[in-house]
Amino acid sequence: MSGASRRGVLAGLAGSTLAAPAVVRAGGRHTWRMVTSWPRDLPGPGMSARRLTERITSLSGGRITVELFAAGEIVPAFEVMDAVGRGVAELGHSAAVFWTGKARIAAFFTAVPFGLRPLEHIAWIEQAGGQDLWDELYAGFGVKPFMAGNTGMSMGGWFRRELRSAADLRGLRWRMPGLGGEMYRPLGVVQVSLPPGEILPALQSGAIDAAEFAAPASDLALGFHKVAPFYYWPGIHEPNGSSECLLNLEVWEALESELKEVVATACAAENAFALAESERRNAAALRALVEEHGVRLRRFPNDILARARESARELLADFAREKGVSGRIARAYAGMLEALDAWPGVSVRGFLEARDGA
DSSP, X not given: OOHHHHHHHHHHHHTOOOOOOOOEXXXXXXXXXXXXXXXXXXXXXXXXXXXXXXXXXXXXXXXEEEEEEOTTTXXXXXXXXXXXXXXXXXXXXXXXXXXXXXXXXXXXXXXXTTOOOHHHHHHHHHHSSHHHHHHHHHHTTTEEEEEEEEOOSOOOEEESSOOOSGGGGTTOEEXXXXXXXXXXXXXXXXXXXXXXXXXXXXXXHTSOSEXXXXXXXXXXXXXXXXXXXXXXXXXXTOSOOEEEEEEEHHHHHHSOHHHHHHHHHHHHHHHHXXXXXXXXXXXXXXXHHHHTTOOEEEEOOHHHHHHHXXXXXXXXXXXXXXXXXXXXXXXXXXXXXXXXXXXXXXXXXXXXXXXXXX
């Protein structure tokens, strides 16, 4: 952890009032509980949560023992941050996109529409000051964040009916939390936010008309294809799939320095492992969805992409005009996008076109 990051956490702690966390210590040992926003062992983030508990326990030589609790076992999916901040649990595993009700800018630490891809997002957090800004924002909620998993680039979403044009989005009830839903609102979409475990029942009952969650591996496991046969790409609303590990800030600051390194290293290891795993599993799941389950893969119509792109630019510009930490986060994010702008064109896009013979 950098000195700047540590100073940011200390500054946040000085201004926070935190409940005493329920930490069990015996001879320098710690017993922690991790609450999550995921169904147990959900491919993608649920598996990251489990591996993270195992990594921390193993790397610490048993000095930290972590017990895992799925969404709803202690707290509901959308109450993970509150639970960790209050000391109900020492750890949480979730995604920043779920905290926009607390701070709209929080979604930047999962994804921004038409924004940074996974490796670009990691570069921003680790190399360009993003972690310090993240620490500053979350200190107000009594938590310390780390990247700790990534499902890769998202798909666009699942639909009961085929989309012919932007007109088909008017009045559509679409499960899409965070900035993606905000981007689509000017196109007439009704934004709906639901925890992952509640999406399929809502599709089945007709409470929603469309849904997005993540990438093919997680989506296949949740069974959306059983109800909504049209699967759209690209995932313009969420080009990055970061999960986060949340630590109670008081627990973090009281932790021995070598155990802080253990936690940070475990999170970084899971982040790298999960991103590689997602690349492999998403490719296999997409093929299975199409070839075995008859899913109809579709590209969003051009007018939807064009109008969404314009809406996303306006959304980012609005954030950049804000004062305080929100404005600084948005401007830093926009600066990273600009700094990286030329490289993907000659590296990723250029290579893929050459490889495919385009």
